[in-house]
Amino acid sequence: MGKVYYVSKNVGLGMLVLATVALATIIALSIAYDKERAKNRSKPENGATDSTSMPTPLTTPSTPKEPWDHYRLPDSLVPVSYNVTLWPRLKPNADGMYIFTGSSAVIFSCVKETDLIIIHSNKLNLSNFYGHHAKLSGLGDATAPTIQKTWLVVKTHYLVLQLRSALAVGASYVLYTEFQGELADDLEGFYRSEYTEDGVKKVVATSQMQATYARKSFPCFDEPAMKAVFTVTIIHDRGTVALSNGREIGTADSVIDGMPLRVTTFEPTERMSTYLLAFIVSDFVNIQSTQNNNLLIRIWARRKAIEDRQGDYALNVTGPILQFYEHYYNATYPLSKSDQIALPDFNAGAMENWGLVTYRETALLYDPIMSSTGNKERITTVIAHELAHMWFGNLVTLQWWNDLWLNEGFASYVEYLGADYAEPTWNIKDQIILSDVHKVFAVDALASSHPLSRRQEEVNTPAQISEMFNTISYSKGAAVLRMLSQFLTEPVFAKGLSSYLNRFAFGNTVYPDLWDHLQQAVQNTPGMHIPHTVHNIMNRWTLQMGFPVVTIDTRTGSITQKHFLLDPDSVVDRPSQFNYTWFVPIKWMKTGVEQQQYWLLQKTDAHIEMRVSGEDWVLANTNVSGYFRVNYDLDNWDRLLSLLNTNHQALSIINRAQIIDDAFNLARAKIINTTLALRTTKYLSMERDYIPWESALRNLDYYILMFDRTEVYGALQSYLKKQIQPLFEYFKMITANWTKVPTGHTDQYNQVNAIGIACSMGVDGCRELIKSWYRQWMESPHHNPIHPNLKSTVYCSAIAFGGVEEWDFAWRMFKNATLASEAVRLRSAMACTKAPWLLNRYLEYTLDPTKIRKQDATSTMQSIARNTVGMPLAWNFIRARWSYIFQQYGRGSFSFSNLVNGITKRFSTEFELQELKKFKEDNLHVGFGSATLALEQAIEKTTANIKWVTENKARVLKWFTEEST
Template sequence: MGKVYYISKNVGFGLLVLAGIALVTIIALSIAYDKEKAKNQGSGGDEGADGTGTPSPTTTPLTPEQPWDRYRLPGSLAPVFYDVTLWPRLTPDANGLYVFTGNSTVVFRCVKETDLIIIHSRQLNLTTFGGHHARLRGRGRAPAPSIQRSWFVAKTEYLVLQLSSSLAGGATYELYTEFRGELADDLEGFYRSEYSEDGVTKVVATSQMQATYARKTFPCFDEPAMKAVFNVILIHSRDTVALSNGMEIDSADAVIEGALVRVTTFEPTKRMSTYLLAFIVSYFVSIQSNHNNLLIRIWARKKAIDDRQGDYALNVTGPILQFFERYYNAAYPLSKSDQVALPDFDAGAMENWGLVTYRETALLYDPILSSTGNKERVITVISHELAHMWFGNLVTLRWWNDLWLNEGFASYVEYLGVDHGEPGWNMGDRFILYEVQKVFAVDALASSHPLSCREEEVNTPAEISEMFSTISYSKGAAVIKMLSEFLTEPVFARGLSSYLNTFAFNNTVYTDLWDHLQQAVENTPGMNIPDTVHNIMNRWTLQMGFPVVTLDTRTGTLTQQHFLLDPESVVDRASQFNYTWFVPIKWVKTGVEQQQHWLLHKSDTNVLMKATAAEWVVLNTNMSGYFRVNYDPSNWNRLLRVLSTNHKAISVINRAQIIDDAFNLARAKIIRSSTLALRTTKYLSNEREYTPWEAAIRNLDYYILMFDRTEVYGALQAYLKKQIQPLFEHFKNITDNWSKIPPGHTDQYNQINAIGLACNVGVEGCMDLIKRWYRQWMENPAHNPIAPNLKSTVYCRAIAFGGVEEWEFAWRMFKYSTLASEASRLREAMACTKIPWLLNRYLEYTLDPTKIRKQDATSTIQSVALNVVGMPLAWNFVRARWSYIFQQYGTGSFSISSLVTGVAKRLSTEFELQELKKFKEDNVHVGFGSATLALEQAIEKTRANIKWVAENKALVLQWLTDEST
């Protein structure tokens, strides 16, 4: 560890020493690179094995038996610390390229004797030393063997060094590399983001290392278990600011290659994984606070900070950090918390330890112009990322197969953090909508997968990216919430605290958490669960899917079965538990909470659940468990009667559950008729709460997607008009003719539903209202009369029912917008136009990053696909340009799978299914990367859609016709 303290101690020698070291390093690097470049040109410019122009002195053919052909590191070496120096250039070189140069020393320990050094490196041009791509030295008394050969392996993204003899077990060595890479705009590794301020284009050098992009920045052991300490130096122009995970401890000016630059040194990081590293060089400014002696800073574009868009994030960060310190019973382990809003960022946010990065829409909130939804998104994402500071960063899962626990846990406790920061919002309702009901739709497919899989099932970067899925995030959150519910939150929190404090700065597997939760159970007097935490949770994590629990209230008999949206689909994945779960059932009888019941087998009987004609039963109180519920026909009828006569007797969440379960049980043919599902919506004319309405709209949206190109759509519109009109009038009244904001947080969401659906189905006065607001804005662009909460709805509908003039106005406002959330609203709204040539032009814009940022390209195509006119245009666009789209976004992007899901959402005919299959066949040579599973699921969903439409079209048409007259 001596080298860890070397830099920090040498700060005391003064700025000149530091500048001199940097000068020598960079000059040597630049000279070496120029020599290497000349060498390449002299030999005809052949590319190395990694395809980047890097020379390979020796090439070795790939054979499956060699350790460098495997995607996992051998484990014979373990990094201790890195010294990393990077110099990003924020202006292009003579060839028009933005580049960065740097050097890295990794000090590692030999765990097991080996004559190979295998380290990750991708798309880096490495300087050679004596014909090899690195220098190796021993530390202490251990001499280093010489390097005999070095080469790159493109497939597994390795730099391989063959040594003359073996490294000694237990000895420590250091490996030094110098490199040059492109500061590209690909949103991966060390990359370039651009924005315009006061008419001047400004460049940001920033980073995204998760999951496998640190190797694109410097040679490293790029696996989460390979934790180390990182000593970082950034060289940058004097008018920029440099940030990294640690606090800046020194900054000195130096002349390097004739340029006056600044050299910024950061404190050593804590022991952490490479995917949590972050580097930023920018023109950003910050606001800051000191919360309990912790420095908190929000960084963004100057105009965004001047417009106070960072104030809300600054105000909530300290209290949320403090909440998690209490919740985890562990102090925040770093000296500062920086949060940065980036103009270009592929993910929503990234939990880099001490330097969290965000899309601008996820961090910036304008108190005047932003909506309630924008505010909720900001605090929710902040809470999620800060939850990771402990769970994920302090204690890290060993390999990506357990990603679900990392992301699922953060996706659960983010709601606890928001509840602390905004206690009046009642976020528990949103958890059911945003997490549980959302993931049910994916986990009900035969092509779903378990939360946890074996390490050997996740190897390639594409397979790792596929783990960042709705299953990992939302199902993970749902089963962890269920676990917390049946253990009780205090017991859960005690086990969690024990886990975090035991494994701090180290790695674990998911069963380590079960061990500590089990200890908490055993140390809690009177705590009683039917089996161990391990055995209960194995049912939920090691097998895919979830159960539907059916109650027969005539006998009290409970049964469970694997819920599949298409009951005729074939599940290829075997289950050691025969698709039986240990199901904790909280339940209510005629409004009275009952004692929890555990369903441990395929069926059992609880006589207390028998009900008379005057009684009704609701299982899964407030949806505390991850399962669907079905009842005997008599209980269904009693529930429908309660909804129609006294719906408030059933909780808000359970009203939403009844609707969502009924629609999906009907699609799965567990309930034989779709009319029962439709009957659950009849009471909605009396419903004023957001959660049941949102659940209904989401399910009815499936009917719209399936029928908006058929004769059923007219009857569906007429029925929806009848149901939504009272809600529309309700909000018109309580807002004094739309001039006030509804008082409740969820009321504000439901007002959006009321206006959006009312305009879609032709409620009188709705469209005139929207057209008037939009026209007033067009006539006076400096003054937007539309309430922030209603902007997305108004923009979309006004453009949909307008013409070219309305679209072009939105485009101008989009280009000039300085608020990211406003730009996002306009970008989505422009996809609502019904004019085909405008939609086709808009799709072409997604290929031009000067018009649509790369981070927004795939979501813009999805927005077009949601438009009934735009769907075939977007589908044709993706098919025609898949090779380009995949090259740009498909190798590891989180968004590419969402694109495939989005464009295929409406497909429901045999012809469209054949087109989808042909798309798969035609692009086998291109590949689908992290969208591979999404494509299989799209095919499965399309088959299910075809069957459902064929079986239900006539029945649904008749029911809607009868009910809308």
């Protein structure tokens, strides 16, 4: 067990008294809070605001000098428990403002002598107690020092209490505060979500605390290592239900100022981090089940969604996934209930609040008639991801955000295991190659990438913390942990995890703690051998950025590794203690026969077994178990391509996808010829499986982005039409002329590819088919003839081929959609129109929350930029309004970096590069927040695109022209 603080009898009595006082005080002061709102809102936006006893300057120095100027808390105080009462108002006050009021009593221990109390508080108006923002009391024999002065530091989000004397080391104290906050629609902290049901506007009070927003809800020590026990009370309107992390243990009706209210109390939580707290008040309803161990499982959503049985699928898979993790971790689910709730407005996809997981509606709600196979898979994998966190992340938590990858990378890996258990016929574990490994290769091959684990001093501000929620943390984390599991074997990996989780339960760790326990599992497994310790192997994958390309010369058996960079001319200015050399586990086969795993432990080595001749061939990184790319001598490349063209099924589906992806990226890095990469696609006319086709289409998408505004595009289109036509005909046949659904899970995805590419490349009959389906729907809006799997493709193509009538119909259907995933499909499809005026109108809609929800604004802009016609329109729109967009969506949004990536994906000219640099220069005063790194990478990628197009345009045009005839 981790270090746990036990509450003494005196502390317990103190908490009980404080809870009673808190409840009475918050009710009495609520009216006064409302009256003071206008005065409080006029306080400065930057610097420090003072109490009446401290007329200090309103700014803090730019160079941190005082403890409150630092973004990290001092290590002198440790929280033990909180008693928090909140009262959200679901109706606006006289000034049209939604507010919440509350009180908090935090018990903390003093572990180092100090005369300062520094605690996080952001955008809260604190009540005034005798000229101060808080009351301090001692517990047990401790006497609380007198508060000399208090003030708020806006820059670092602190409430500071200067005491007349020092706190006693080893003593415990209670800090009591009362506060008012805005229940804003900013999707951060304690916020409001709005929706319309049966023509009535409804308001939900909900929360998102990760990473630094708990401090917007109540004053707290808002760092992941500052774990404590939380006792929560929520005051809310009758007719609504209150939810929090713990199970509700009591409700009582009350009348305050003539308002009939209800007070709900919750059981104390386990010892946990502030970022995992959740508070929700709504009129939602639930469906529920009970596990064998009396664990209560509930799915919450809008009443209409539950009545339409949209929560049934989530409820059905939650129990099995929890059971799988209990077995996998060898640790019982640590809480008394598991709530999951679908919210109309939510910035992330989902959030793993302990015992109360919050989701976008698209990530939890499934309609058996209207939802697609892709919707079902997303719900399964997101639930599996969030529930994986209940142990890894919640029970055992990272010490600081620089090691976020340990949380998110792990959940991103084992989500495939949990989902596979729930839906074993999907073969979903293979899809990690597309969804994570190949995805992150594209980012980690940039000179501006960063290691999985950053130094603590590199991650301080809220924006820097938000920036850690990126593809590297999630997808590279998943890829390297999967590699670790593969070379240790899954049973040894799971054994080490179980030991780690049980040792550090309710505590905090750093990544070497996991390596320790995995190493112990290795040592305790007879016959298990790895060439170095887990520490030494994994440090090379986590402490330096990037990954290697392993080159195998089958003529000599020589093997080399080199840091793979997409742009070989880019300069890596980040030093590496390992000189960009990795310990590489290589699983491989020779002419179809699996060989013993080989470890490449230096830059150059030789392995005589890899020397082949004649018809023999070598394939390394079987099933893409390792996080690296593979290159071969030209003879072996020719043998592999010949195999693809004559007997492609001799290679696994994953390795067919790998050959394509490796070749295209090696060509972009000038390691092999571009035409060699293009040759990997020649066999596709015979390919029927989804994963290789998807790999090819994603790589050819780069060619489309680079050339769809040039003369190359016509030849590319002719070639791809020739390759996709047999797949289109194949699915037309097995679906009985599009009247049936393919039985295989991934076959359903490949049918979507077949239709989408066939239509965009001009295959005969495809556009007419899509137009007829969409027209049937327009003529009978209540009877949509389009299968849910095909809707995204059909909607987009029909709107692209149509005009204002098709667009306006989609808009009406979007506004009336009762299923979130259907709304997403329509929202994305409306960006496909080729009419500039419609796209400009749509861009304006993105900044109007009554038309496009705030959570969807930036992704809608990205969809418009994806359109060839829309890209320059979206770029001009964002440049002209950057300050507003940044203020509204950019300060803490995890997805904000995707906006910069999405808008600039097609940039490939010197003119666009100069515009990008000027955009950066013109907006330095505004800032880029969590998109700062994304902007640097956009400049880097645009520079590389320019060079690649210049060097390859002529030969690509020649190749496509020759091969399309």
